[in-house]
Amino acid sequence: MTVLVGYATEHGSSREIAERIAAVLRRSGIAAELRALKAVGSLDRFEALVLGSAVHNQKWLPEALEFVARQRGQLGRRPVWLFSVGMPAALPRAFRAMAESEGPKIIAPFRKALNLRQHQLFSGAIRPDHLSRWGRLFFRACGCRYGDYRDWDRIERWAAEIAADCATAGGAQRSA
Numbered sequence: 001m002t003v004l005v006g007y008a009t010e011h012g013s014s015r016e017i018a019e020r021i022a023a024v025l026r027r028s029g030i031a032a033e034l035r036a037l038k039a040v041g042s043l044d045r046f047e048a049l050v051l052g053s054a055v056h057n058q059k060w061l062p063e064a065l066e067f068v069a070r071q072r073g074q075l076g077r078r079p080v081w082l083f084s085v086g087m088p089a090a091l092p093r094a095f096r097a098m099a100e101s102e103g104p105k106i107i108a109p110f111r112k113a114l115n116l117r118q119h120q121l122f123s124g125a126i127r128p129d130h131l132s133r134w135g136r137l138f139f140r141a142c143g144c145r146y147g148d149y150r151d152w153d154r155i156e157r158w159a160a161e162i163a164a165d166c167a168t169a170g171g172a173q174r175s176a
């Protein structure tokens with residue numbers, strides 16, 4: 001089985017998450033192809049898709065949204081797993097539950113076009129130089145903290161679940 005692991009990133013943390021997902025899939029015997037979404041053409045040879053993007057202002061990056069618009073007709077024909085990379089873990093504890101509810105909002109504009117298996121909102125990495133001067137002020141005023149919040153165990157567990165799903169008769173082949 002050939003699976004596309006496609007990503008959109010601004011500062012690299014989403015690409016590294018995609019790399020880790022692809023590595024776990026490969027260890028499970030799946031031919032996972034890692035690609036930047038802006039460089040993906042035909043989806044014909046992929047039986048399943050794992051797609052992810054960094055989140056800016058509660059939306060996927062423009063190149064990821066363009067990919068979804070461009071491939072709309074194809075996305076309902078094969079199983080799709082989505083991941084969004086934001087910063088719930090950078091928020092003060094009191095806001096974290098609220099941030100977790102950001103997940104459904106992020107994918108709402110294109111959710112219906114997909115044969116969606118699952119969506120995960122992961123925490124990524126955020127540094128002062130990622131933000132504008134006003135962004136930094138706002139970040140601090142909200143009590144957020146810079147750092148690399150990627151939970152590699154959680155990411156690997158999710159990738160292993162995808163691999164298991166792909167391997168069963170109820171996985172990609174049934175839905176493709």
Ligand SMILES: Cc1cc2nc3c(=O)[nH]c(=O)nc-3n(C[C@H](O)[C@H](O)[C@H](O)COP(=O)(O)O)c2cc1C
Binds near residue numbers: 014055125
């Ligand atoms: C300008 C900007 C806006 C952001 N907006 C959001 C947001 O609305 N929600 C969120 O959860 N994270 C937000 N983040 C955090 C990023 O999604 C997070 O840092 C992520 O790891 C970035 O991924 P990347 O390294 O692949 O670009 C924002 C980051 C930046 C720089």
